Amino acid sequence: MESIHNNINDVLNTTPIAVAYSSISSGHIEYINEAFTNLFGYRLEDLSDIKSWYVNATPEKDHYHNVIGPFIDNTNLSSARDIKSNLICKDGSIKHVNIYISKLNDKKIWYFTDFTDHWVAEERLRARSNMLEMVAKSSALKDILSTIVNQIEQENTQSICSILLFDKEQGCLRVGSAPNLPNFYNEAIDGVQAGPKVGSCGAAAYSKKRVIVADIASHENWQPFAQLAKEAGIAACWSDPILSSTGELLGTFAIYKRYPSTPSEKDFDLINFASRLASIAIESFRAKEELEQRAYFDFLTGLSNRGHFFDKGEEIFKSTAIEKTPLAIIMLDIDDFKKINDIYGHKTGDQVLKKLADISEQILSKRDIAARIGGEEFAFLLAHQDIDHVLSIAEQLRHHIEKSMVLSSENERVFFTVSIGVASKGKDTHYCTLGELLNKADKALYQSKKTGKNKVSHEVYTNTPSLF
Structure with missing residues (x-):
């Protein structure tokens, strides 16, 4: 019997689909394949029984009780398919998966198909559409930028994001949207000057290049703001300049982390997307504003026409x-x-x-x-x-x-x-x-x-x- 299990395990290790199986009687997780570890980050020794894992890995508890739980509790269930779920990985990120279940003797076999990339693409398309609709309806710029920030934070739940707007006359950055950063932090950075060693955003605005600060506490750019960052509970900041279609500086987009960290390729992709979206929003809004200015105001004096x-x-x-x-x-x-x-x-x-x-x-x-x-x-x-x-x-x-x-x-x-x-x-x-x-x-x-x-x-x- 053990050799049969070993043979099955060897076969499952070759499949690109994440697989785990558990005992029907005890619920104990007896096996996970390499694709499971690659997808969720867990090793077998990190997991105990299937119910405990699902309870901890499901962000929405109602979803567990209404969708996942019945399949675990029903010992007579032979198979199920296309159970859509969001599951928390070991590193805190969230994967969007389809779950398939089958029964083999006294085991329940769980298959997980990852559709996170597809979900991300759809969400980004929806975010872009929503943003353009808000621009067309002349929504307030702060509301438009908050929609972008909320979308990025939803996609990467371990991040706190901000958009700062460049004030050309004053040469400084103004808070455009940062709903999940503390008020005292936003008040402190509102009006910060662009400069080569001014945090992450000030430096990104000055150089018009991306600035990655993996550890705020030890980086020279952040020395004047180290205590402020500590009080705000942020330990890393990656900032991207927001540029117009002609290369003019519009502001900065920043991703903050609560622990020292460097961005992955997917993080870079997310930063690029957010910066482009913010650029379209700000440039569209300002173009509309300029047209209104021309329609209602005297071009020379700035007074009403x-x-x-x-x-x-x-x-x-x-x-x-x-x-x-x-x-x-x-x-x-x-x-x-x-x-x-x-x-x-x-x-x-x-x-x-x-x-x-x-x-x-x-x-x-x-x-x-x-x-x-x-x-x-x-x-x-x-x-x-x-x-x-x-x-x-x-x-x-x-x-x-x-x-x-x-x-x-x-x-x-x-x-x-x-x-x-x-x-x-x-x-x-x-x-x-x-x-x-x-x-x-x-x-x-x-x-x-x-x-x-x-x-x-x-x-x-x-x-x-x-x-x-």
């Missing part, structure tokens, strides 16, 4: 009418702008327009609508503010602009002034449209020009309902 001013203005106009709250428009025109262009050139004229926009953004609140509505004409819509406050803001604009200057291409100091018209409607005003209020502001502006320039004039829109 004429169309966006009227769109947003109509919304605010209706809400103030319903709420019976005041509304005002400040209209502004640069004095003798043609002369500035003629004397100093159009580049200097553009600098004047930008300077004016900068000053207006400093003085106005974020809830106000600021727009460039013509060549050198600007309009500002202020809601829920009384007229005295609006006139004070208009005077601040006039004063700050009068005191400002730009440098010409030949380094000459160029000063300029503006004429301002203000039109307001009270909370009890009836039958007033946005266009009518803008016309009133334009008349007030004309009055400022006519009476000497560099001043503020005010018109009140009055239109009360007739009693007859």
Whole structure:
């Protein structure tokens, strides 16, 4: 009998399918072949009985009780096939397998067919599709990036992932998504500068190359952050630069590990996939953002354009009418702008327009609508503010602009002034449209020009309902 078992074992050792058999009466695992060890990482001495192994190896306990358990407890079962299950390997990774069962004398033979690669391919395809759908629906970038991070962490359950976004103006990295890293850690690294020896992500951003740190505690890049990493429970960090289709740095994708470790070939494949997916997401989002910027904002000053001013203005106009709250428009025109262009050139004229926009953004609140509505004409819509406050803001604009200057291409100091018209409607005003209020502001502006320039004039829109 022993020789027969040895012969069977020899045969099973040659098959590429993972196989184990257990005693029907005791459940004791009596044999596993080499393919089983290669798949799950266990040796025979690591295992006791089949039930204990399945209980420990099944991530979802309901799945064990509802799917696996009945086949173990049923001693009369002769065969079963296509039982899909996720099983935890010795190293903590998860394999997706089909389980087949057959009965031979007093043994149950268990066959495991690995379809993890197929599952991974399907999940990655689904993740990419979900991500593109979110981009198409204009979802928030943070939500899109979180979807990518969650997908990678689901595929590699031993990993904690993060996506940092590169802030080009500040030369630093901002947290895009890192839902499973501690808040204190994310707060500490938010704004970290790119540099050749700044952790893993800072170095990857600086070099635009992958940076693998297998042991944070002993790596020079991590010396300033070693205690922070220890408190966060991370011991290794592999970071990949996220690059656009033209090679521009968009951010970094990082995989953290709780123990010192180096990536396998499959890990490299996962990092490549995540970086590409993040690149598509960020680049698509920014392209869409840029199109919206062009559609709604003035390309030179960054303020709203004429169309966006009227769109947003109509919304605010209706809400103030319903709420019976005041509304005002400040209209502004640069004095003798043609002369500035003629004397100093159009580049200097553009600098004047930008300077004016900068000053207006400093003085106005974020809830106000600021727009460039013509060549050198600007309009500002202020809601829920009384007229005295609006006139004070208009005077601040006039004063700050009068005191400002730009440098010409030949380094000459160029000063300029503006004429301002203000039109307001009270909370009890009836039958007033946005266009009518803008016309009133334009008349007030004309009055400022006519009476000497560099001043503020005010018109009140009055239109009360007739009693007859």
